[in-house]
Amino acid sequence: xxxxxxxxxxxxxxxxxxxxxxxxxxxxxxxxxxxxxxxxxxxxxxxxxxxxxxxxxxxxxxxxxxxxxxxxxxxx
Numbered sequence: 001x002x003x004x005x006x007x008x009x010x011x012x013x014x015x016x017x018x019x020x021x022x023x024x025x026x027x028x029x030x031x032x033x034x035x036x037x038x039x040x041x042x043x044x045x046x047x048x049x050x051x052x053x054x055x056x057x058x059x060x061x062x063x064x065x066x067x068x069x070x071x072x073x074x075x076x
Contacts, residue, residue, distance in 0.1 A: 048058075
């Protein structure tokens with residue numbers, strides 16, 4: 001997009017404004033979708049890592065405060 005000096009700008013008609021808005025919104029939409037994909041991937045990876053007890057112990061501070069695991073009750 002070329003920036004023009006203020007004296008050289010074309011008048012902003014409704015059609016031109018609509019075209020500029022569509023171009024801008026498409027760019028913003030692409031950025032938001034990329035952010036959404038990154039956040040979704042981060043969520044999936046973090047939830048997958050929490051399935052492993054050794055990793056969960058390092059990632060969370062409240063895991064030791066949870067009490068006796070349900071599996072131990074079944075064995076007794």
